[in-house]
Amino acid sequence: xxxxxxxxxxxxxxxxxxxxQPSEENEVELITTVVLDLTSQTTGESIPFAWVDLEGDGxxxxxPVVLALGDIYDVQVSFLNELENPVEDISVExxxxxxEHQVFFTGAxxxxxxxxxxxxxxxxxxxxxxxxxNPLGLxxxxxxxxxxxxxxxxxxxxxxxxxxxxxxxxxxxxxxxADGFSGIGGDTDxxxxxxxxxxx
Amino acid sequence: MHPTLRVVAxxxxxxVYPFSAHGQSSDDAALDxxxxxxxxxxxxxxxxxxxxxxxxDRAAGQDLAESLSGVAGVTHARCGADNAKPIIRGQQERxxxxxxxxxxxxxxxxxxxxxxxxxxxxxxxxxxxxxAAGVRYGPDAIGGVVLVEPKxxxxxxxxxxxxxxxxVSNGRRGVVDVRLDGMAxxxxxxxWRLHGNLSKGADLQTPTYVLGNTASQxxxxxxSVQQTFGRSSVKASYRHYDLSAGLCYCASNTSLDAxxxxxxxxxxxxxxxWVSTYEIGSPRQQVTHDLAMVRGVFGLANGAVIxxxxxxxxxxxxxxxxxxxxxxxxxxxxxxxxxxxxxxFVQQDxxxxxxLTLEGGFGVDAGLQENxxxxxxxxxxxxxxxxxxxxxxxxxxxxxxVELGGRYDHQSRTSYLTSTAFRAHxxxxxxxxxxxxxxxxxxxxxxxxxxxxxxxxxxxxLVPDAVDLRLDLSSASRFPSADELYMxxxxxxxxxxxxxxxxxxxxxxxxxxxTVGAHWRSVWVExxxxxxxxxxxxxxxxxxxxxxxxxxxxxxxxxFPRYGFSPIDxxxxxxxxxxxxGEDELFEWxxxxxVVRAVDVQSGxxxxxxxxxxxxxxxxxxPQFRALKDPYLTVGVDHMAEQTRxxxxxxxxxxxxxxxxxxxxxxxxxxxxxxxxxxxxEVHNLLNTRYRxxxxxxxxxxxxxxREFRVRLGFEF
Numbered sequence: 001x002x003x004x005x006x007x008x009x010x011x012x013x014x015x016x017x018x019x020x021q022p023s024e025e026n027e028v029e030l031i032t033t034v035v036l037d038l039t040s041q042t043t044g045e046s047i048p049f050a051w052v053d054l055e056g057d058g059x060x061x062x063x064p065v066v067l068a069l070g071d072i073y074d075v076q077v078s079f080l081n082e083l084e085n086p087v088e089d090i091s092v093e094x095x096x097x098x099x100e101h102q103v104f105f106t107g108a109x110x111x112x113x114x115x116x117x118x119x120x121x122x123x124x125x126x127x128x129x130x131x132x133x134n135p136l137g138l139x140x141x142x143x144x145x146x147x148x149x150x151x152x153x154x155x156x157x158x159x160x161x162x163x164x165x166x167x168x169x170x171x172x173x174x175x176x177x178a179d180g181f182s183g184i185g186g187d188t189d190x191x192x193x194x195x196x197x198x199x200x
Numbered sequence: 201m202h203p204t205l206r207v208v209a210x211x212x213x214x215x216v217y218p219f220s221a222h223g224q225s226s227d228d229a230a231l232d233x234x235x236x237x238x239x240x241x242x243x244x245x246x247x248x249x250x251x252x253x254x255x256x257d258r259a260a261g262q263d264l265a266e267s268l269s270g271v272a273g274v275t276h277a278r279c280g281a282d283n284a285k286p287i288i289r290g291q292q293e294r295x296x297x298x299x300x301x302x303x304x305x306x307x308x309x310x311x312x313x314x315x316x317x318x319x320x321x322x323x324x325x326x327x328x329x330x331x332a333a334g335v336r337y338g339p340d341a342i343g344g345v346v347l348v349e350p351k352x353x354x355x356x357x358x359x360x361x362x363x364x365x366x367x368v369s370n371g372r373r374g375v376v377d378v379r380l381d382g383m384a385x386x387x388x389x390x391x392w393r394l395h396g397n398l399s400k401g402a403d404l405q406t407p408t409y410v411l412g413n414t415a416s417q418x419x420x421x422x423x424s425v426q427q428t429f430g431r432s433s434v435k436a437s438y439r440h441y442d443l444s445a446g447l448c449y450c451a452s453n454t455s456l457d458a459x460x461x462x463x464x465x466x467x468x469x470x471x472x473x474w475v476s477t478y479e480i481g482s483p484r485q486q487v488t489h490d491l492a493m494v495r496g497v498f499g500l501a502n503g504a505v506i507x508x509x510x511x512x513x514x515x516x517x518x519x520x521x522x523x524x525x526x527x528x529x530x531x532x533x534x535x536x537x538x539x540x541x542x543x544x545f546v547q548q549d550x551x552x553x554x555x556l557t558l559e560g561g562f563g564v565d566a567g568l569q570e571n572x573x574x575x576x577x578x579x580x581x582x583x584x585x586x587x588x589x590x591x592x593x594x595x596x597x598x599x600x601x602v603e604l605g606g607r608y609d610h611q612s613r614t615s616y617l618t619s620t621a622f623r624a625h626x627x628x629x630x631x632x633x634x635x636x637x638x639x640x641x642x643x644x645x646x647x648x649x650x651x652x653x654x655x656x657x658x659x660x661x662l663v664p665d666a667v668d669l670r671l672d673l674s675s676a677s678r679f680p681s682a683d684e685l686y687m688x689x690x691x692x693x694x695x696x697x698x699x700x701x702x703x704x705x706x707x708x709x710x711x712x713x714x715t716v717g718a719h720w721r722s723v724w725v726e727x728x729x730x731x732x733x734x735x736x737x738x739x740x741x742x743x744x745x746x747x748x749x750x751x752x753x754x755x756x757x758x759x760f761p762r763y764g765f766s767p768i769d770x771x772x773x774x775x776x777x778x779x780x781x782g783e784d785e786l787f788e789w790x791x792x793x794x795v796v797r798a799v800d801v802q803s804g805x806x807x808x809x810x811x812x813x814x815x816x817x818x819x820x821x822x823p824q825f826r827a828l829k830d831p832y833l834t835v836g837v838d839h840m841a842e843q844t845r846x847x848x849x850x851x852x853x854x855x856x857x858x859x860x861x862x863x864x865x866x867x868x869x870x871x872x873x874x875x876x877x878x879x880x881x882e883v884h885n886l887l888n889t890r891y892r893x894x895x896x897x898x899x900x901x902x903x904x905x906x907r908e909f910r911v912r913l914g915f916e917f
Contacts (some may be wrong), residue, residue, distance in 0.1 A: 006791040018572045018581075019570045019571070019583050020581070020583070021616070021643075022572075022580060022617065029523060029524060032754070032756065033756075055620065055623045055624060055627060056620065056688075056689075056755065057623055057626075058627060058697075058753040059627065060756070093525040097525070109862050111764065158522055160482065160522040162474065163413075163473075163475060163477060163479065165470075165472060165474070175592070181455065182469070183469065184460030184469060185469045186452070187452045188758060190756055190757065191756075191759075
């Protein structure tokens with residue numbers, strides 16, 4: 001293919017190398033990994049559970065979340081781009097723009113502000129807030145309340161200001177619980193599902 | 201004059217075929233013995249509609265696709281302000297060919313929100329050819345061809361120009377357009393042109409809410425010089441197009457559930473807070489298109505003509521998503537650079553006998569194209585080489601003409617995939633290691649295609665000056681585009697995971713289209729039917745997993761239905777046409793309509809995205825006042841039926857209901873102080889009806905914009 005890049009054409013093309021060397025060098029904020037860091041308030045033990053899809057090939061590697069009945073956990077959520085070296089921590093930017101982001105926990109396994117599932121295995125509560133006092137969801141409390149297996153979904157919603165109007169408002173989690181995500185504005189940046197088991 | 205169009209259905213006594221592989225372009229001022237009076241529309245074996253300066257004046261303030269939508273069989277898909285795409289006989293833009301001044305417009309035309317980067321103000325006339333026309337115009341001309349012809353350059357010394365302003369109520373848009381043409385007395389034969397315009401609009405408004413983030417701004421500039429030497433000429437021109445446009449907040453990445461949610465269907469979430477401003481937020485597009493070309497036309501002593509063109513164009517499209525932090529680069533960044541050369545030989549007419557003439561020509565063309573893509577995973581870089589050759593002959597006898605043409609095209613393309621993109625394909629079984637060669641962490645995947653097209657056509661003037669028949673039997677082909685082969689990702693506006701199929705072959709259409717035109721006193725009618733069979737019609741549709749269930753792709757942004765590009769055999773058929781009574785008289789009545797059916801031959805099911813049946817009717821009052829030239833007052837209705845032929849589960853959301861819009865207009869030209877002034881007001885959707893258009897990308901998210909007044913004032917000097 002280099003044959004095309006003869007000098008006379010090179011002037012006109014100016015792009016031979018750029019064409020044959022594809023890159024993703026524009027900053028695109030790819031997220032490859034979601035990590036839930038669970039620290040037991042009982043044992044003080046910290047265990048990370050990850051949802052990883054480096055290839056974007058549709059078959060992510062997901063750690064099943066295991067909780068102990070009656071235990072209460074401090075849960076830190078992080079969003080990473082593991083294709084970067086060093087690994088890029090997108091959750092830092094999420095925290096910086098807390099007024100335009102919120103993490104939601106939904107699904108059959110979880111009961112909390114965004115989910116009123118009957119038969120949920122654990123209760124989630126927000127443990128952080130943005131400058132307006134609205135929940136952010138990078139820090140949370142999980143309390144394992146029932147034995148069994150189920151699943152739950154972690155959703156990072158980007159809620160950028162539209163014109164001068166804030167899209168992130170109070171009470172979004174209650175809207176999600178009632179109407180699902182079609183009831184709120186913004187874009188979904190992350191939407192991943194973890195299996196969860198609560199053991200005795 | 202017809203209120204919206206001047207459609208040619210008249211019989212031309214002397215059939216002169218202005219053959220050109222790339223359409224009839226205005227640089228033929230030097231050859232006006234051949235073409236000045238007649239457009240291709242009059243001698244075409246295809247159903248062809250020509251929009252002249254008056255039609256284009258009335259469309260001023262609209263983008264190209266909207267300007268074409270008055271033509272029977274043509275509709276458009278809107279994605280925002282200055283962002284509509286034409287559809288001809290049910291074929292979307294990837295199956296259409298757009299020629300600007302005879303040069304193929306090369307852009308990322310596969311995208312649903314990638315409108316053609318062409319300035320309608322720069323057109324002196326636009327010709328719309330309906331139906332497959334691959335032999336004449338080259339690959340992609342499956343559904344039709346749009347020929348944008350700049351105004352002719354000056355042929356005598358002096359200076360002239362135009363100044364126009366347009367105000368559009370919806371979006372509070374303002375447009376200013378200026379053109380200057382000249383030929384100095386000291387340099388006879390050397391004509392020049394400077395032309396530019398600026399259009400700026402705020403967020404559009406539906407009848408019930410503002411479409412947040414649909415503000416846009418477009419500016420264009422073009423310059424040309426032409427030197428004529430007797431029957432020969434050389435022309436050089438350059439044009440620049442520049443668009444900044446917001447993409448409606450409502451069309452953000454979403455889920456299928458959200459698209460089908462009746463609440464969201466009624467009104468987009470958050471729309472009650474949207475106000476119309478000139479500010480362009482995110483998501484937005486920033487698009488430029490540059491075209492530089494040189495053309496030589498050489499009239500030989502024996503009457504033959506040689507035409508040679510070189511054109512270089514750069515299409516740069518950046519799409520910005522809402523981002524975090526200091527990110528200021530585009531998340532989707534496409535650069536497409538295209539070199540085109542073509543040479544055409546138009547032979548001298550050969551008189552074979554009394555009333556028997558042979559016309560025709562042949563030509564070759566070649567192109568080199570490079571695509572550089574950066575951003576979120578979507579399409580690969582590629583470099584392609586293409587070449588084509590064609591020949592054409594036309595036998596003209598008294599009252600009829602037959603023509604025969606053939607064309608051969610080759611394209612070889614190497615795509616360059618990142619190893620991540622390659623692995624994403626490999627995991628889904630669409631690429632295997634042997635399909636590509638790995639070199640320095642880059643997968644090179646080569647493809648080569650060849651295709652031949654033929655066409656046979658004729659015009660028969662059944663009743664001279666009254667009834668004529670045209671028949672066209674054509675084939676046309678299209679090479680699969682980069683997105684169809686290698687797309688890998690999720691476009692922001694559609695909640696599906698799209699994956700290309702590198703095994704796709706050439707899509708070929710065999711088309712037949714008989715057209716009948718009749719003209720009696722002030723009544724004329726034209727009806728054109730068509731039936732096309734397309735082999736390897738590349739359809740974007742839900743993929744099935746090995747068990748036959750819809751395939752789902754799990755990504756970090758959620759689980760999306762997988763959509764793939766699959767080849768099917770498709771049949772398109774239908775009819776379009778118009779009827780005019782009282783043309784150019786005090787009262788004129790015009791009706792036009794179009795019906796398209798598209799069927800997957802194997803399943804018998806309808807295809808997705810085909811325009812519903814359309815019928816419109818306009819009444820014009822055209823009194824003669826001494827001081828006014830061509831005054832008119834029009835009222836029309838435009839009815840679009842519901843598309844009921846969509847199979848369940850394939851489209852993302854159900855088709856919207858039928859709707860009827862009322863439109864109106866008035867205008868005139870007048871002379872004052874030796875200048876010609878033109879004034880007009882056009883009203884679209886007078887009753888401010890809420891509706892969604894099936895072919896519009898917006899229909900998944902929101903209503904179409906509501907009532908719009910366009911006021912224009914211009915003068916020529």
